[in-house]
Every structure is written in C-alpha cells, then in structure tokens.
C-alpha cells in the first residue's frame with residue numbers, strides 16, 4: 396500500500412511483516428519464550444478506561460512537553476532498537492532524520508547498524524539525542540563510548556539493566572545469523588559466540604552480567620549526562636535509583652524480549668509512583684519515570700501520563716514505520732500520533748500534557764488479569 400493508505404500504527408506492522416525478509420521480521424517481532432509479556436504489554440492498556448471531562452474549551456490543544464528538561468514536540472520518544480538496517484538500507488538514520496525535522500527525541504542504541512558518528516552527523520544542530528548503553532565487560536570501551544557521546548552533545552544516558560543475558564527469542568533463534576554486508580556494527584572485542592544462535596545472541600555477548608548498583612558511582616564519575624536506568628520493574632529498584640541520585644527510570648520489560656511473564660510497565664507504574672511519593676510530591680522535577688512496551692495509540696500514551704509517567708517510549712511501531720517507507724514512514728507515524736493526540740485530548744477534556752491527572756482514568760481493572 397502507499398503511505399496515504401496507512402491510517403494507524405498497526406498498518407505499519409502489517410506492511411513490515413509482508414515485505415521484510417523472514418530473518419528481519421523474526422528479529423524485530425520476536426519476544427522471549429511463550430511471548431506472554433509482549434501480549435500483556437498491549438492488553439494492560441486495554442484494562443485502563445478513560446473518565447473524560449466535558450465543557451472545558453478544547454479549541455486549542457497542545458501535546459508538546461519536556462523530557463528530562465529537553466523540548467519534545469510529542470510526549471513520546473523513540474526508544475532504542477538495535478539493527479535498523481535489517482529493516483531498511485538507511486537503518487537508524489530514518490529515525491534520526493525524521494526526529495530532527497519534527498523535534499522528536501531519539502534514543503540511539505549501542506547496537507545500531509549505523510555507526511554512532513554517522514547518526515550524530517545526520518542530526519540537525521538543535522536536535523536532542525539520548526544514548527542507550529549496553530555495558531561492556533571491558534569498562535574502558537564503555538568509558539570511551541560514553542565520553543565520546545557526551546562530547547558529541549548527547550544529553551542523557553539510558554543504561555539497560557534488564558538484559559544481563561539476552562532473552563531466548565525462539566523465532567529469532569531458529570534463524571541462522573549471517574552478517575550480510577555489515578548489518579551489525581558489533582562493539583569491539585571478541586564476542587565468542589557461534590554465529591548460529593540467532594541475531595540477538597550473536598551481537599550481544601559482550602554485555603557484562605556482573606553489572607551492579609556498585610557500578611553506579613563509576614558511571615556518575617565518567618559523565619555529566621543525566622543517567623536513567625532502562626528496564627526497572629519494581630518500587631524497590633525505583634527507590635534505589637532515586638536514592639542513588641539518578642535522573643530517572645524506564646519501566647520496561649524490553650518489549651517482552653527479556654523475562655517472559657514479567658508484568659507490563661504500565662501495571663508497574665501505579666505502585667512505583669506511589670513509592671516515589673515517599674520522596675516528595677509527584678511529579679517530582681528531580682526524577683522522571685518513563686514507560687515503554689506495547690504503545691500503538693495516542694490513547695495509550697495519555698493513559699500512562701495520566702497515571703504519572705513523564706513520557707512514553709516507542710520501539711517497534713517506529714521501526715516498522717521505516718521498513719517500507721524509510722524516513723517518510725517515520726514522519727507519517729509522528730503525524731498519526733499528532734492526529735490521535737489532538738482527537739483524544741479534546742475528547743478527554745485536556746488542553747496540555749500537564750493537565751493529565753489520575754482522575755481522568757479508571758485503572759481499577761489494571762491489576763485484574
């Protein structure tokens with residue numbers, strides 16, 4: 396179909412499935428074990444209902460916001476997804492160029508197909524970029540990477556903490572990993588993995604499973620970037636992140652690709668925000684809570700923010716948008732978010748993102764499975 400025929404983000408997924416080579420589709424779409432968590436990520440949003448307000452003069456609505464203090468035209472950021480070139484020859488640059496044009500924030504993955512500098516070179520001067528970090532067993536490599544990113548103007552470091560070992564994504568494991576034409580710019584160092592274990596395992600064996608809270612002061616010593624932990628799931632860890640002086644957390648289960656039957660980020664959000672209220676009124680300007688996983692509609696975004704999230708991360712929906720259509724597909728995905736945000740905000744009765752409060756949703760069924 397032509398881009399004009401795409402009306403929602405699900406359409407991009409159907410097109411990607413139809414056009415991608417089986418190996419790429421397997422890597423992008425797969426989740427771990429029985430793929431229960433990936434389904435739950437969508438289902439959780441469907442257990443939250445709106446309690447819209449009326450007669451609030453919604454002639455003008457504005458969905459721009461700030462994320463970690465940086466302007467964003469959408470209450471959504473592009474989460475890190477590895478290996479963009481499996482889906483399109485321009486890989487991650489599709490996201491960078493679209494994001495630069497539309498004032499959206501992109502989180503660059505450690506395992507991008509394009510090199511870090513290629514991505515930075517494709518950005519416009521005012522563009523805000525974050526970096527997702529997989530921590531290398533060789534800390535010197537990590538230190539150089541982080542400090543180079545800071546020097547090039549990256550604003551925040553999202554350390555992925557839910558992947559001391561990669562999840563078993565069985566669809567992906569059934570595919571042999573053949574690196575055709577340098578799809579993966581694997582980090583330095585011998586990976587020591589046989590290339591017959593699927594894409595995910597072939598590219599990820601450098602990740603250090605010994606990473607612990609004791610390493611946090613070291614990260615703070617090597618960079619002044621805001622540090623956020625990506626992949627937190629409990630109030631206990633949320634409070635530890637707060638007390639270690641970090642800038643925030645992402646409530647995420649890695650799009651269902653890590654621990655299967657982990658709860659959804661949305662479900663964890665409610666109790667995490669309750670716990671953080673022991674540290675001060677919420678929202679707390681010193682600490683951000685992001686949510687990702689399963690977001691396909693602006694209504695999902697508005698629900699998470701109403702329940703206390705600062706902004707929401709989107710992975711697959713943006714990846715799928717560039718597979719057939721490149722940068723234009725990503726721009727269309729932004730347009731779909733804008734159109735849906737405008738309509739939903741009017742119908743809920745809010746004019747700005749700040750006006751989204753817990754009384755606008757009924758989350759009483761969220762914990763009932």
Ligand code: FNR
Nearest residue numbers: 423474475476477555649650687688689709710711
């Ligand atoms: C990811 N994600 C991810 N996260 C991360 O920290 N480092 C990474 O390299 C990747 N790579 C990656 C590849 C692919 C193909 C997917 C689908 C996801 C997880 C990602 O950042 C985010 O947490 C989820 O994608 C959110 O769920 P949705 O939006 O895909 O449902």
